[in-house]
Each structure stands twice: as C-alpha cells, then as structure tokens.
Amino acid sequence: MGSYGQDWSSYQSTAPDSAGLSFAFVKVTQGLGYTNPNWQAQYQHAVSAGLVAGVYHYPDMANSPQTEADHFLSVAQPAPGALVALDWEGYDAANLNVPKAQQASYKDAWIAHVQSKLPQNQVGLYCDKDYWLNVDTTSDCGDFLWIATAGLPAGQPGIQHPWLFHQFSASPVDKDFCSMADAQALKQWALAKTTARTTAPPSSEDPVTPADAELFVQTLMDHVVPDAGIKNPDGTQATRTIADFFEYLDVHNRTLLSQISALSAQVTALSAAVSALSKAGGTTPDQVHAAVTSALTAAGHSPAAATVPAPAAPADN
The missing domain is CATH 3.20.20.80 (Glycosidases)
Structure with a gap:
C-alpha cells in the first residue's frame, strides 16, 4: 500500500x-x-x-x-x-x-x-x-x-x-x-x-458572488426545471443562463395567471348557474346539468370540465 x-x-x-x-x-x-x-x-x-x-x-x-x-x-x-x-x-x-x-x-x-x-x-x-x-x-x-x-x-x-x-x-x-x-x-x-x-452552503462570512449565482441557476435549471425547453436553433440543448431562468419564470407565471383567470371564469359561471337554480326551486338533476352546461358554454369553456354528478338517492333508515 x-x-x-x-x-x-x-x-x-x-x-x-x-x-x-x-x-x-x-x-x-x-x-x-x-x-x-x-x-x-x-x-x-x-x-x-x-x-x-x-x-x-x-x-x-x-x-x-x-x-x-x-x-x-x-x-x-x-x-x-x-x-x-x-x-x-x-x-x-x-x-x-x-x-x-x-x-x-x-x-x-x-x-x-x-x-x-x-x-x-x-x-x-x-x-x-x-x-x-x-x-x-x-x-x-x-x-x-x-x-x-x-x-x-x-x-x-x-x-x-x-x-x-x-x-x-x-x-x-x-x-x-x-x-x-x-x-x-x-x-x-x-x-x-x-x-x-464548491458544495458547502454559503454563510454570512462567505458572500455570494456572481459565479455562485450562475452555479445556483445552472443547478436549478438542470435539476428542478429540466423541462424548460430552452434550445439552440439546431435543436440541441442550450446553455442556461440567469436571463433564461427569469424568462422561463415569466412565461411560467403568465401561464399560471391564464389558468387562474380561466378557473375564475368557471367559478363565476357556476355561481350564476347555482343562483339561478336556487331561485327556480324544485329542479331535477337533469335541470342542474343543463343549467351548468349552458353557463359554461356561455363563458366559453368546455362543459366536460365541470361535470356535476347526479345526487344519490336517499338511504332507507
């Protein structure tokens, strides 16, 4: 040895x-x-x-x-x-x-x-x-x-x-x-x-440098959000940078806001349908389905996204 x-x-x-x-x-x-x-x-x-x-x-x-x-x-x-x-x-x-x-x-x-x-x-x-x-x-x-x-x-x-x-x-x-x-x-x-x-976490006595930030972003992009889809013009994987990271976050945030807006519209449509049904009184399950479908269609959303199950028959006690 x-x-x-x-x-x-x-x-x-x-x-x-x-x-x-x-x-x-x-x-x-x-x-x-x-x-x-x-x-x-x-x-x-x-x-x-x-x-x-x-x-x-x-x-x-x-x-x-x-x-x-x-x-x-x-x-x-x-x-x-x-x-x-x-x-x-x-x-x-x-x-x-x-x-x-x-x-x-x-x-x-x-x-x-x-x-x-x-x-x-x-x-x-x-x-x-x-x-x-x-x-x-x-x-x-x-x-x-x-x-x-x-x-x-x-x-x-x-x-x-x-x-x-x-x-x-x-x-x-x-x-x-x-x-x-x-x-x-x-x-x-x-x-x-x-x-x-390289691997030790930063401390108050070890200030973060631009190189540290680049390394953090590279690691995050490679392991946390590997599906960011940043490609070179020839289709190969591009080297990710801090600018790429924040661009990805911006796109991701816009997507989330769009989804939130769509959900808000659905909730508004369903709320209107429920309000209408509460005023009508004596409605059947089929009428509930019809009202919800009509409300969602008017809001520009797929009725399949809000299928309302029919109520179960009351149990015999």
Whole structure:
C-alpha cells in the first residue's frame, strides 16, 4: 500500500523521469531573490504525466514570513487542489545564525498566512527529523507533515506524529513515499478542499458572488426545471443562463395567471348557474346539468370540465 513520488529543483531537468510516480513536489522560490528557472516546466511536466503536483518554498528566516509567503504565492500562483509546502530547514548560510525560536515562529506564521490565502489547497510542512524533534515547539504542520530522514526504509520515518509524506532517500534524486492507500486516494485528498468549497452552503462570512449565482441557476435549471425547453436553433440543448431562468419564470407565471383567470371564469359561471337554480326551486338533476352546461358554454369553456354528478338517492333508515 502507498505510493511513490519525488521532489524536484533546479538540479533536475525540465522533464524528469516520472515513470512509476504518483506525485511530485517542485521547488519554486527561495527567500525573496531566487526562483527555480525550471519550476514551470517541471510542474507542467508533472501535471501532464497525471501526477498529483505540489510546489514549495525554501525560506530565509531572517525575513518576514508573511512577506516571503506573499512573494512565493505571487510567483507560484497555485491552482486550487495543488499541494503547497514550506521547506523548513536552516542549515545554509542565510539561516544558520537565525535564532531557533525565530525559525520556529517563522514556520507557524508562514503556514498560517498561506492557509488563509489558499482555502482550496492543502498546505503543509517539509522538514527533517532533527528540525521536527529539536526546533519545532508547536507540532503545527498545517494540513500535512512531509518528514525527511536518512537511512530509514520508505514509510518508516521513526516519529510518532502523524505524517503523510516521507522523504526516504536523496540519491540520485529526492525520493518520497505517501502513506495513503494509493494514488487515487491521494488525488481525492488533494482536491478535498476544492470540493468542500464548491458544495458547502454559503454563510454570512462567505458572500455570494456572481459565479455562485450562475452555479445556483445552472443547478436549478438542470435539476428542478429540466423541462424548460430552452434550445439552440439546431435543436440541441442550450446553455442556461440567469436571463433564461427569469424568462422561463415569466412565461411560467403568465401561464399560471391564464389558468387562474380561466378557473375564475368557471367559478363565476357556476355561481350564476347555482343562483339561478336556487331561485327556480324544485329542479331535477337533469335541470342542474343543463343549467351548468349552458353557463359554461356561455363563458366559453368546455362543459366536460365541470361535470356535476347526479345526487344519490336517499338511504332507507
């Protein structure tokens, strides 16, 4: 069970070998001044190969986490459903002298800021076992933990905290393992927030947009009033719009008003017939039928629409 992937940076080609892989993470930015020149080609290569694709940022933790996060997002512009990660490690010259407490707070702030900006994406943390056990103080890894070890088998990173990805080898390329059952399960999880966003009912904190209105009308026209009969000139089903919906309601309302008017005329005619019969007195059932038929015909309606049954004979008590 499980699936395998890799993470790519400028050390890899623009089209790394994706055979046997289910996912790939691509480095996009580092600090505020570096962008992987291959990242767009690598990311598109992963998507074209059918992989679950992710992007990540390597920090310079002397900088503001929000500023770096916004810079990363402006470059990567992750699509809904793309995985997003912070590559949290500080062994390089830019981070080596940054206090560990500041590195820890950077991590939490970066994840929180990116999650607030990307409600339709799974946002997580990459770090090695040393940073997770000795630098982290909150166990905050966002939506997932991507843990790196050296010399441990795939799927056995040796930590107690729940993890989703395990980088188990860095030779000849960074190799990763996902603990989910299979590639399909990973894909469904990656898209889970996009589905929730589409289907969840709106709230006072989630204002309705024109796109929401279009979606509502489309759903209503497709499922509630599928017989609206809106067709293209060639007879094919037309794409329904808000204008079509209100046109349908207008026609439907006019039809209802016409039916109500017809019923009102029938009631008026029947009322007149009953009034005439009450004055006549001593009428027979046949006379009742004849009077009603005459009244309806005079009102321009079919007599069959108001057939009056003959009264039943009184029972013997």
